Amino acid sequence: MTYDVVALVRGAPDVRALVDSMVDAGPELKVAxxxxxxxxxxxxxxxxxLLAIEAAQKVEVPDEVVRLLGARAAADMPDPCWWVEARAPGAGDDAADLAHRFADSLCGxxxxxxxxxxxAATPAPSAPAAGEADGGRG
Known part of the structure; x- marks a missing residue:
């Protein structure tokens, strides 16, 4: 069983964006x-x-995203769009977290x-909303 994540990104991922996102996923990990x-x-x-990242593919037919991932994913995808798939062996929380750290970083x-x-139990890291930066302390 694997845990698969797809990043639908606005621009063609360059080496720098991919490397930085891999480091964000796990700075202690090695690349092969x-x-x-x-x-x-x-x-x-x-x-x-721990994670296999496939080469980016330009989405030429947006209806394929609807067919493969559903209407909601297609509605949220940028135009133009590149598909980057990451696959972690296993379906546990560690596999999901690693795959999402990479994909979230790349989309960021x-x-x-x-x-x-x-x-909802494992939210993506995000900037605090206005007034929350101090953790609610006054």
């Missing part, structure tokens, strides 16, 4: 390539694959949306 460069893997020190850098959205 696979699939003749079409896949980048993040691994632990023992070489165990390039604009876009992540599918699936994080569950």
């Amino acid at each position: 390539s696979a699939g003749e460069g079409a896949v980048v893997r993040l691994t632990d020190d023992s070489g165990r694959s 850098r390039l604009g876009g949306t992540v599918w699936p959205q994080r569950a």
Whole structure:
């Protein structure tokens, strides 16, 4: 079983955006390539694959996003749009958190949306709303 996340981003991801997002996902992780460069893997020190990131694909037919991810994801996707898929082995919280840290970071850098959205129990990091910066302390 795997945990899959799709980042639908506004711009074609450049090397810098991808590398910075991988570091945000796990600064202690190592990078390895696979699939003749079409896949980048993040691994632990023992070489165990923790996240596979596929090369970005430009979305040429937006109806495919509707078909694959549903109308809500398609409604939120930018135009133009690139599809970046990240796959973590396992379906537990650690796999989901790692995949979302990468996808959330990439969307934060390039604009876009992540599918699936994080569950309410594990919200994406965000800036505090006005008046919340001090944690409600006066």
